[in-house]
Amino acid sequence: xxxxxxxxxxxxxxxxxxxxxxxxxxxxxxxxxxxxxxxxxxxxxxxxxxxxxxxxxxxxxxxxxxxxxxxxxxxxxxxxxxxxxxxxxxxxxxxxxxxxxxxxxxxxxxxx
Amino acid sequence: xxxxxxxxxxxxxxxxxxxxxxxxxxxxxxxxxxxxxxxxxxxxxxxxxxxxxxxxxxxxxxxxxxxxxxxxxxxxxxxxxxxxxxxxxxxxxxxxxxxxxxxxxxxxxxxxxxx
Numbered sequence: 489x490x491x492x493x494x495x496x497x498x499x500x501x502x503x504x505x506x507x508x509x510x511x512x513x514x515x516x517x518x519x520x521x522x523x524x525x526x527x528x529x530x531x532x533x534x535x536x537x538x539x540x541x542x543x544x545x546x547x548x549x550x551x552x553x554x555x556x557x558x559x560x561x562x563x564x565x566x567x568x569x570x571x572x573x574x575x576x577x578x579x580x581x582x583x584x585x586x587x588x589x590x591x592x593x594x595x596x597x598x599x600x
Numbered sequence: 601x602x603x604x605x606x607x608x609x610x611x612x613x614x615x616x617x618x619x620x621x622x623x624x625x626x627x628x629x630x631x632x633x634x635x636x637x638x639x640x641x642x643x644x645x646x647x648x649x650x651x652x653x654x655x656x657x658x659x660x661x662x663x664x665x666x667x668x669x670x671x672x673x674x675x676x677x678x679x680x681x682x683x684x685x686x687x688x689x690x691x692x693x694x695x696x697x698x699x700x701x702x703x704x705x706x707x708x709x710x711x712x713x714x715x
Contacts (some may be wrong), residue, residue, distance in 0.1 A: 522703050531606075531642070531693045531709040537702075577644065578704075586632055586697070588704060592643040 492513060492579050494591035502599050509565040509594050511577030514558065521553055522578040523562045525571075526593065532576055536562065567598045602628050602698040613684055613714055621679045621710045623694030629674035630696035634704070635667075635678025638691040650677040650694075684714040 493512050501507045509523075513558055520539055524532035536551040538544045538560065544551045550563040560579075564571055574593040603626040613619050623633055631652045636644040648669055649657040656669035666688075668680040681688055693709040 524706075529692075529711075531706040534703040534705060586634075587649065588634070588695075589646070590644045592642065 490579060490591075491589045492577055494575075494577050495590060495592045496539050497595040498597050499594055500597045500599055502566050503567060504506045507567045507596055507598070508550035508570065508595065509562040509575050510578075511562075511566070511591055512558055513560070513577075513579045515579070515581050516555075516558065518555075518558075518579045518581055520580040521551070521560045522588070523549075523551060523560075524576040524578060524590075526573070526574045526576055528574075535575075564596075567596075569598045569600050572596055572598045602696070602702060602705045604696050604705045604707040606692060606694055606710060608710060609708055613676055613712070613713055616683055618680055618682045619684055621681075621692055621694075621712075623677045623679070623696070623707050625675045625696050625698075628698040630677075630697075630698075631674060632672060632695045633694055633710070634679040635669065635677075635679050635697065636693045638693065638709075644693065648678075650679075652677075667686045681712065684712070686714045688712065689714045694696060 497534040523535045524530045533579045538551040540554045548565045552561045574595045576593045578588050604623045607622050633650040635647045638644050647662045650669045650671040652671045671677040671704045692706045695704045697704045
């Protein structure tokens with residue numbers, strides 16, 4: 489079982505819709521959870537990070553964490569074509585809190 | 601916010617030569633920095649954890665004698681790819697974290713091509 493799993497996509501949504509990206513992780517001791525956006529040929533850009541169960545909102549982005557289900561998601565409201573990118577879920581593992589493991593990413597396509 | 605600068609952004613070198621990549625934290629001190637490698641259409645793979653003033657910690661399968669890491673100051677870590685071969689061609693990215701209350705910031709990455 490992979491430590492961090494994401495559907496590779498592509499996930500296609502029309503402009504203005506809500507994009508929902510999902511991620512599961514295997515280590516119950518995981519403490520910090522991150523969502524990064526990566527455009528082709530570029531390095532990842534941090535969008536959100538979340539530590540506690542529940543929702544965290546920042547502008548059009550909402551991260552949701554459910555530690556009991558080992559599940560973290562990212563909602564993008566009012567999706568724009570510029571949101572088209574690969575979204576990486578990342579988790580810090582227990583027993584080495586700074587070490588970050590990445591999922592393989594979900595490719596999002598926002599259709600104008 | 602935290603800024604991590606990485607140079608060069610792109611380098612082409614001949615097989616058998618060495619290449620040095622620099623990673624700097626511009627507005628914060630980073631006792632720990634991380635080096636990743638990313639092959640096309642794959643996710644980031646952690647290569648090593650760079651610790652200021654001490655030896656780097658390498659992930660399983662990463663040759664420490666081939667990928668030399670030096671973290672001589674609180675704002676600079678370097679990765680040297682020694683005796684580069686074409687299979688070392690990849691996108692190398694560093695990252696650091698300003699504090700526990702912030703996420704990890706990535707450098708802009710270095711595209712290494714070994715010919």
